[in-house]
Amino acid sequence: MATFFGAIADDFTGATDLAGLLARSGVPVSLRMGVPTEPPQNTAPLEIIALKCRTSPVQEAVQETQAALEWLKAAGAQRFFWKYCSTFDSTAKGNIGPVAENLMATLGVNQTIYCPAFPENGRAIFMGNLFVGEQPLSESPMKDHPLTPMRDSNLTRLLAPQVTKPVGLANRLTVAKGAAALGERLAELAANGVAHVVVDAVANDDLDVIAEACQDMTLLTGGSAVAMPLPELWANQGLLKKSTPSDVPSYDPGPAIVLSGSCSSMTNKQVADFLEKGGPSFRLDPLEIAETGNDKVLNWLASQDSSATPLIYATAAPDAVRAAQDRLDVERAGSLIEDTLAACAQEARDSGYRRFVVAGGETSGAVTKALGVTRLNIGAEIAPGVPWCFASSHNARIAITLKSGNFGNEQFFSKAFEVLEP
Numbered sequence: 001m002a003t004f005f006g007a008i009a010d011d012f013t014g015a016t017d018l019a020g021l022l023a024r025s026g027v028p029v030s031l032r033m034g035v036p037t038e039p040p041q042n043t044a045p046l047e048i049i050a051l052k053c054r055t056s057p058v059q060e061a062v063q064e065t066q067a068a069l070e071w072l073k074a075a076g077a078q079r080f081f082w083k084y085c086s087t088f089d090s091t092a093k094g095n096i097g098p099v100a101e102n103l104m105a106t107l108g109v110n111q112t113i114y115c116p117a118f119p120e121n122g123r124a125i126f127m128g129n130l131f132v133g134e135q136p137l138s139e140s141p142m143k144d145h146p147l148t149p150m151r152d153s154n155l156t157r158l159l160a161p162q163v164t165k166p167v168g169l170a171n172r173l174t175v176a177k178g179a180a181a182l183g184e185r186l187a188e189l190a191a192n193g194v195a196h197v198v199v200d201a202v203a204n205d206d207l208d209v210i211a212e213a214c215q216d217m218t219l220l221t222g223g224s225a226v227a228m229p230l231p232e233l234w235a236n237q238g239l240l241k242k243s244t245p246s247d248v249p250s251y252d253p254g255p256a257i258v259l260s261g262s263c264s265s266m267t268n269k270q271v272a273d274f275l276e277k278g279g280p281s282f283r284l285d286p287l288e289i290a291e292t293g294n295d296k297v298l299n300w301l302a303s304q305d306s307s308a309t310p311l312i313y314a315t316a317a318p319d320a321v322r323a324a325q326d327r328l329d330v331e332r333a334g335s336l337i338e339d340t341l342a343a344c345a346q347e348a349r350d351s352g353y354r355r356f357v358v359a360g361g362e363t364s365g366a367v368t369k370a371l372g373v374t375r376l377n378i379g380a381e382i383a384p385g386v387p388w389c390f391a392s393s394h395n396a397r398i399a400i401t402l403k404s405g406n407f408g409n410e411q412f413f414s415k416a417f418e419v420l421e422p
């Protein structure tokens with residue numbers, strides 16, 4: 001089926017989040033891990049390419065997203081979406097703005113919007129300021145993120161140094177007046193040369209207004225939630241078709257494992273809940289791995305009785321993360337953990353494990369790469385923005401879910417497997 005919508009996601013959990021929300025529309029979604037090396041074939045109306053470029057240097061991220069854009073254009077896409085985190089994660093030399101500006105230049109558009117709001121997960125934007133629950137972003141646990149600590153809550157202020165063209169705001173008072181008023185505000189800003197518009201949203205109704213006002217824009221940017229209403233709007237215009245739900249993709253029987261490299265406050269609670277319930281677990285310490293390597297955890301995994309689900313985790317409180325980073329530096333600490341969890345995933349697959357819960361965006365990138373997963377089919381959502389996915393990994397058919405650090409509730413690790421049961 002011809003592709004109409006092409007999205008580029010800056011990390012793997014973000015991509016499955018977007019896929020899960022788009023799939024709610026009933027329009028077929030396809031998710032590719034990395035830019036496919038083959039030209040487009042067997043494409044879906046909604047195509048997503050997952051990259052691992054959230055913390056990449058600007059030039060690298062621009063090149064990778066450009067390659068993804070070319071593939072999506074070749075697939076026939078006519079509307080494009082740049083998906084970043086609902087907490088606007090980017091480093092001081094952030095690539096959200098530069099990537100958007102490059103996509104705009106290639107697509108020949110003079111304006112786009114920025115809307116990371118995700119009300120179902122407590123992300124709201126008011127007067128350009130992003131909130132996580134009731135806390136401003138810079139006071140939320142995101143201030144301590146291991147790779148992208150967020151120390152400012154104001155999206156226009158975060159974005160302005162990343163782009164060359166003017167940044168503006170369409171605030172909630174405008175959005176509350178409806179799609180026509182928002183359209184007028186965007187036109188007014190465009191007439192004044194404002195290329196980058198942060199749009200407020202505090203509830204799903206706001207996202208419906210934004211989607212209605214922006215459905216004809218060639219490029220939109222944001223979190224997953226602002227894209228959620230678009231397929232329905234396009235289907236109503238006859239631009240794409242819903243399909244009868246295809247068979248739920250299946251996976252081979254086999255034991256389950258949880259791999260967690262996320263240090264978000266929610267993942268810390270989820271790990272604590274798992275430990276409290278007494279499941280078998282192994283804690284990874286980056287300092288120890290730096291000295292002695294991976295053998296200890298791989299041996300532990302090999303010794304597990306496959307009737308209980310094991311958890312391997314590096315998840316730690318902010319102080320412990322900082323201490324490891326001070327000794328090893330941020331990137332080395334991160335990649336030691338990612339490489340170890342990736343090696344555990346391979347070992348688990350080779351020993352017959354077929355159900356994988358993975359926590360953390362960077363971690364998910366490393367794990368899916370190690371498993372050789374190139375395409376995911378989307379299944380049932382476990383929590384908003386966290387669907388089960390199904391994939392081939394070498395000769396095995398596996399079920400895998402990639403959980404964004406902050407998503408899901410405390411019981412997520414046990415609930416995930418209940419949702420998978422037929």
Ligand SMILES: Nc1ncnc2c1ncn2[C@@H]1O[C@H](COP(=O)(O)OP(=O)(O)OP(=O)(O)O)[C@@H](O)[C@H]1O
Pocket residue numbers: 011013014145146147261262263264267286314315316320321322324325333334335336337338359360361362363364403404405406
């Ligand atoms: N104990 C630790 N010390 C230092 N770094 C760690 C530790 N545990 C995990 N890390 C690293 O922190 C990073 C966590 O990022 P990741 O994207 O996986 O999780 P997240 O940011 O919570 O998830 P998301 O991006 O989905 O919100 C990874 O690079 C991981 O390897």
Ligand SMILES: O=C(O)[C@@H](O)C(=O)CO
Pocket residue numbers: 011013014015017018084085086087118223224361385404405
């Ligand atoms: O938008 C979000 O919060 C998630 O999809 C994500 O990108 C986490 O990495």
